[in-house]
Amino acid sequence: MRRKELIIINWSGILVFVNWFVFIYMLTIVIVYGFMLFISLLQIRRRYELDNVEPYEELLQSEYTKPVSILVPAYNESVGIYGTIRSLISIEYPEYEIIIINDGSKDDTLEKLISKFNLVKVNRVIRKQLDTKEIKGVYQSEIYSNLIVLDKENGGKADALNAGINLSKYPYFCSLDGDSIIERNAFLKVLKPIIESDDEVIASGGSVRIANGCDIQNGDLISVGLSNKPIVVMQVIEYLRAFLTGRIGLSKNNLLLIVSGAFGVFSKKWVIEAGGYAHTVGEDMELVVRLHRLNKEKKQNKKIVYVPDPVCWTEAPEDLKFLRRQRKRWHKGLFDSLWKHKKLMFNPRYGSIGLFSMPYFFFIEFLGPLIELIGYISLVVSIFAGKIYFEYAIMFFLLSLIYGSIYSMAAVLLEEWSMERYPKVKHFTILFLVSLTETFWYRPLTVIWRVEGMVEMLLGKKGWGEMVRKGVSND
Structure with missing residues (x-):
């Protein structure tokens, strides 16, 4: 009888320990995110006011404006590629080239590009600074001389971007997803820190927003709207929280380890020296970590920054099946990047990146x-x-509510206060009310999916998982 009681007591003690461990961990996360939210609140308002005083349009006439190569990897992007190119052709920027990399698409992506933009095959010297799959041909538009299409064997997104870097002729390049729509002054905004820093900034990332529900015609954003699907609205809120709170706080002290693959600008010289994009699930984050590492090892003081203005609109999954695949893939990519650069973890040689950023992304973002x-x-x-x-149940619920719903609600308020991208009262009200429900359904789902990604990673399952796109632009 005593033995049975002892077993019960032991299990009870383990349960108490687990409960307190989880509580202290969640409390730590809430405090860290609260601090980052406070920093973001100060930073975003200050930057927004300065930009109103000094309009971006002045950069159009500036002799210091950097020409940029826009790289768009495209694999089976027939549905959305036309709208993306249309948005790029009409951007406000003095000098740029558009390079579409057809990465062995099995659909009619290449045929559509040839037909829509009058592409003709040309002889173009490609300086092979990074290894890639075989190049089949280079095409140039007879309508837009700065539009080039590179046709190559399938090698994945990283391989496609490396091929685009080899072909590009300008000192800075932008990586852009094939389903993205760019606002007209997007590049003026995202390149402003680079232009004003005298090459101190080697990478700059812009905000990404959800295009589902917006009115987009021929690559132009006519009006901002919301999808009528709760799962998409919740992703809008999630993006607001991730970009307006997390990334601003990290960027403030050059701690940013992620520049979104959907929209980021990089110094080509630094990327080539770092070895280009790696063949990994999270190639965008892995490159940024490698740039930070190279910067520290060369004992330089280069910066990687985040621009809070929403400049890029992208399609979000509308089906739980594809959203689940996306979140599992993101989590596997996060760990892959951290594992490849585990040498940086708690290593004082790498400064705040090793002592704060790497531990933050591992202990909070990955293990969370x-x-x-x-x-x-x-x-x-x-x-x-x-x-x-x-007591534990109440405390855990309150912390989950703060972490899941209250911070999301704060991000919505921050968006309305500073950016005002959703001008209709109806849209703001929907975002505000839906954000309060995150703890009760959406957050548990994403937690389960991300843990699934961890399990698949331990079992050695890799890969992106097929994504089906409907397209966001009405062509």
């Missing part, structure tokens, strides 16, 4: 979903075991 899921399971087990810890 697992510990949060353990918290949910622990709560359920406590109830069914007859040990209902009301």
Whole structure:
């Protein structure tokens, strides 16, 4: 009888330990995010006011404006590629080239480009600074002389971007997803820190917003709208929180490890020296980590920054199946980047990147979903075991509410206060009310999906997973 009681006591003690561990961990996350939200609030308002005083249009006449090569990797992007190119052709920027890399598409992506833009095959010297799959041909538009299409064997997104870098002729390049729509003054905004820094900034990332529900005609954003699907609205809120709170706070002290693959500008010289894009699930983050590493090893003080203005609109998954694949892929990419550069973790040689950024992304961003899921399971087990810890249940719920819903609500308010990208009261009200529900359905789903990604990673399952796009532009 005593042995049975001892076993019960041991299990009870383990449960208490787990509950307190999860509580302290969640409290730490809430404090860290709260601090980052406060920094973001100060930074975004200050930057927004300065930009109103000094309009971006002045950069159009500036002799210091950097020419840029826009690289768009395209694999089976027939649905959205035309709208993307149309948006790029009409941007406000003095000098740029558009390079579409057809990465062995199996659909009619190349045929559509040839037909729509009068492409003809040309002889173009390609300086092979980075290894890539075989190049089949180079095409140039007879309508737009700065539009070039590179046709190559399939090698993945990283390989396509490396091929585009080899072909590009300008000192800076922009990586852009094939389903993205760019606002007219996007490049003036995202390149402003680079232009004004005298080459101190080697990479700059812009905000990415959800295009589903917006009115987009021939690559032009006519009006901002919201999808009528809750799963898409929730992604709008999620993007607001990720970009307007997390990235601004990290960028403030040059701690940013992610420049979105959907829209980022890089110094070509630095990227080539770093070895170009790597063949990994999260090639965009891995490159940024490698640039930080190279910067520290060369003992230079280069910066990677984030521009808070929303400049790029992209299509979000509208189906739970594809959203689940996306989140699993993102989480596997996160770990892949951290593991490749584990040498930086807690290494004082790499300064704040090694002592703060790497631990933050590992212990909070990567392990966070697992510990949060353990918290949910622990709560359920406590109830069914007859040990209902009301205090723990209340504290865990409140922390989850703050972490999941309240911070999302704050991001919506920050968006309305500073950017005002959703001018209709109806849209703001929907975003505000839906953000309050995140803790009850959306966050548990994403937690489970990200933990699934961790499990698949441990089992050695890699790959992107097929994504189906409907296209956001009405051509």
